[in-house]
Amino acid sequence: MSTPCVPSVPAHPKVVTLDELLAQLKDRQGERVVFTNGCYDILHPGHVDLLARARAEGDLLVLGLNSDDSVRRLGKGADRPVNTYAVRAYVAAHLQSVDYVAMFEEDTPYNLIKAIRPQVLVKGGDWSVDRIVGRDVVEAGGGRVLSLPLLQGFSTTRLIEKIQNSAVL
Template identity: 45%
Template sequence: MECAPIINFLQVDKSKQLLSLIRKCEQPVVFTSGVFDLLHVGHLEYLREAKRYGKSLIVGVNTDNSAKKLEKGPSRPFNNENDRASLIASLRYVDGVILFNEDTPNALIKLIKPSFFVKGGDYSETYLRATDLFGLENTEIKIIPLKTNYSSTRLIKKIIKAHQ
């Protein structure tokens, strides 16, 4: 099985690749985004559920620089952006991965124009409309409840505690 393509949104020479990916995607397109550091079952179930809303799933992955701005911790992310993107791209229900460097994927979403924008239960539709989807009225928001007891932060704390 072939991995989904990975595109770096920062590189202008990749714009043709991005447009090609968008054209190849079957409608409806679902878009989601995240850091996806220390991939775990919660991530897998979230992405599998996101794919159920459409025919194509494109995942925006925060670059290392963008992830550091999210203040998840001084040493985060543990896995670099290319490794995180490669792991996500290897999942059978992911049709494309795009690395983005902004605080929100708003510019990327405007280019993709997905039918659905999916986020985890730690986000609200009001917040997403004011940030990630600002100016995008035709994209429907779907919130997927988080899987209890699964988070990269929780996993990191557990590892640290085990080695103290």
């Protein structure tokens, strides 16, 4: 039995380690940092819309992206993530609204938020403000925490189900 070929993607300058991100942010002091996070497994219009609106809340947007192991622990299904971290980060980095993409290995981005201390923390409307991880850090620094309405009709899970249901067996 042969091993499936896993495609690789080129490096992208917006995809950074935490140390690289902190150095970049140090060079951009005085700018309002916005942070959001998620899996962004199969990018769809709902993702693009949320990221654009999040970016509009500040001067630059940091996207915290779950590692592959972190996605698996979320219980989204045995087949998730569909795309590897490298692929997801590469695609997200090409969006004009995203300034930096940084991975987090934990179940939540709390440590990443604590390290970068954004002035604005954004999640989609399926998260109430009181449930948003990192809220305490951002508000303690005088920042804002926002739950932005979602663009209706778009869901990675529903997209995967649609693909699976339309597959010819």
